[in-house]
Amino acid sequence: MDPREFCARTGLVIVAGKGGVGKTTVAATLARLAAEEGLRALVVDLQGGDGLARTFGGPRLDYHDQQLWPPPGTGGGASGPPAGRVMGRSLTPDLALLEYLDDHGLRRIGRRLSRTGAADLVATAAPGIADIVLLGKVRQLEQQRRADVVVVDAPASGHALTFLGAPTTLLATVSTGPIRTQAEEARALLTDPRRCRVVLVTLAEETPVNETVQTAYALDDEVGVDLGPVVVNGLYPVIEDLGVDPGEAARSAGVALDPAQAATLAAAGELRAARQGLQGAQVARLAAELALPQVHLPLLPVASIGPDHLGELSRALADELQALTPVP
C-alpha cells in the first residue's frame, strides 16, 4: 500500500494501546510519515503528558496548535508545492468542557462547575460526559479540515474502550439535550470508515497481545469503529543463527577466543535467541487470534525517541506499509 494513500485515507486516525507499548511514539511516527509524504498532519495529545512534544524535540503542547516538524524556523522555501508539516496540540477534558459551555452560552455555569468541584459530580452522574466533550472537540478539528489527517494519541487501552464507547454509553443514559446531540455526532464520526479508523499498538509480549485482541474485538462489537493495521512495536531486529558455538565459529573464522569471551558471546546469543523466539511466538499468536494486517517497528537502542529516531521509524513504517496489500 502506498504510504501517502494510507495516511490520507481518513481524516482522523486514533492511536490506542496499553500503557507502555509506545503509543505516543507510534502516533508521532504516523504524523511524521504523513508530513514526509507532503500532507498536513495534526497530532493531538489527550493525556496531558509532554511525551509527544519531546519526541519532536519541541516545547510542551498546549491548547493551541504549534508546529512540530519541520522544526519552526527551518527550511520552507518560498517556491514549490506546499510541503508537509506536523502541527501538535493537547486537549484536556476541563478546557474542552469550558469551551463547550462557552460555545453554548453557558459560560457562568462553566465557571461555577470548575469552582465548586461539581464537574466531578456531573461526570459521575453521566459517565462519559468528559469523553463526549473531548470527542466533540476532536470532531471539530476533523471537520475544520485544518489538516489532511488528525492523529489522536488516545488514552491507554482499558480507557480507550471507555473513551471510544462513551457516545454509546451516554446515548443509553441521556435522552435529551445538547450532550445527546454531541454524542450522536461523535458516534456518527467513529462509525464512518471513510472518516475515522483506529490503529492499535502492541508489544510482542503476552499481556499486551491479550489486551490488544480483547480491545480489538470490543471496539468492533461495542463501538463499530474501523480498525487499521495493528502496529507491533519494540521488536528486536532479528539476528539469525545465534545458537552456534562461539569456539567453533572463531576457529572457522581463524580468530583467537578465550573461554571467558566465548562464554559471554554464548550467553548474549542465548538471551537474544530466547527473546527473539518469544517475540516471534507472540507475533504469530496475534496473527492467529486477530485477522488484522500487522506492521512491525524496531526497538531502537536509544534511551528516548527524539526527532532523528522519528525519521528512522517513519522510514521503517513506510517500508512496512509498502509491503502491505491494500484491504479491498
Place this chain on the structure above:
Amino acid sequence: MTRGTVAGLVGGSGVVVCCGPGGVGKTSVAASVALESARRGRRAAVVTVDPARRLADALGIAELGNTPQRIEGSWSGELWALMLDARSTFDALVQAQAVRPGQAEAILANRFYRNIAGALSGTQEYMAMEKLHELHASGHYDVIVVDTPPTRNALDFIDAPRRLVRFLDNRLTRLVLFPTRASLRAVNVAAQAFLRTVSKVVGGEVVGEAVAFFQTFEGMEAGFRTRARQVQDLLAAEGTAFLLVTSPRADAVDESRYLAERLVEGGIAVSGLVVNRGHPPFDEVVLDLPTGSAAAGPLARLEANLRDLRARAAVEEAEVARLAAEIGSAPVSRVPLLAGDVCDLEGLGRLGRYVFAA
C-alpha cells in the same frame, strides 16, 4: 551515603505499596515480593489489581473472590493472594457504614452509586487501599504487598479516600437537598437554578438519580470520613514502605521520576526502587575480525549481537542512574531481562531472588 537492600526494607515493613508506571511488570514484582517473604517465614498476602491471566492462574486467583486465597507451597511462611474487585469492596464498605435499615440496599440499587463504584476516577485506587486496611486490621498477616493501578499521579491513591469523602460530602448537593433551613434559602435558590441548567445539558433523569443518591446517603458521611482517615494513617505509618517499580526505558523512568516527586509532595518518600527487565551488563569482547566473507559469518553475528545488547544496557544504565539520584539513599534492586516470561510460581521465585539480592 550507603544504600540498604530491598530485602532489608521489605523485612522491616508490614505494608509494601508497589507503585510505578504501566507495563513494567509491577504485578509480577509485587507477587514475587510476597512469595519471597513467605519463603523467609513470614505470613504474606498480595493484593493484585489487574493481573495477567496466566499470573492469576498461577496464583490460583483467576476467580474473583475478593477474599485472600492461600497458595500452598514449600515455604516456611504463608502466601495469600487476592485479586481486587473494586465494586464488591465498595459494596461491602457501604454495607458496613450503613446507619439505618434498608439504607445500604437502597444505595446499592441506585444508578448514580453504580457509576461511582464503576467509573469515578480514583475509586479503584481507593478500594485497593481500603482492602489493604481491611487485611491489615485482620492481624492475620505479617506483611501485605499491594499492587496499585498504573496511575500517572501517585497521589491518586494516597489522596483517593479524601477525594471521595469530599465528593460524597459535596456542599453544593447539601444546599440542594436541604432547602428548609431558612438561612440557606437564598443560596438554595441559586443552587436550584444551577441544577436546572445542568439538567438542560445532561438530561433530567441523570440529575434525579444523583439527588436520590445523596438523599439516601445522608448519615453515612461521618463513617466514610473516619475510615478514610484510618486508611491515610496506615499509608503514612512507620511500617509502610513505598516500592517504586519501573523499567529502565526513558519513558518509564520519566514517569517514575514524576511519581516520586508527587509522592514527596504528599509527604511520602520512595523507600525502595526495583528496576525490572534491564539488559544484563555483559562484558566487552574485542575481536580482531577478518574482513571479507567471514565478516558476515556466525562469529560476526555473535559479536554484533553482543555489541547491540551492550549498547542497550549502557543507555539503560544512564537512565537508572538518573532516577537513583533522585530517590536519595533508598535501596535499588535490578532485575535483568530474563530469557522467559514470568508466568508461574517458579518464575516469580526467580524474580523474587533478584528483587531481594543484596
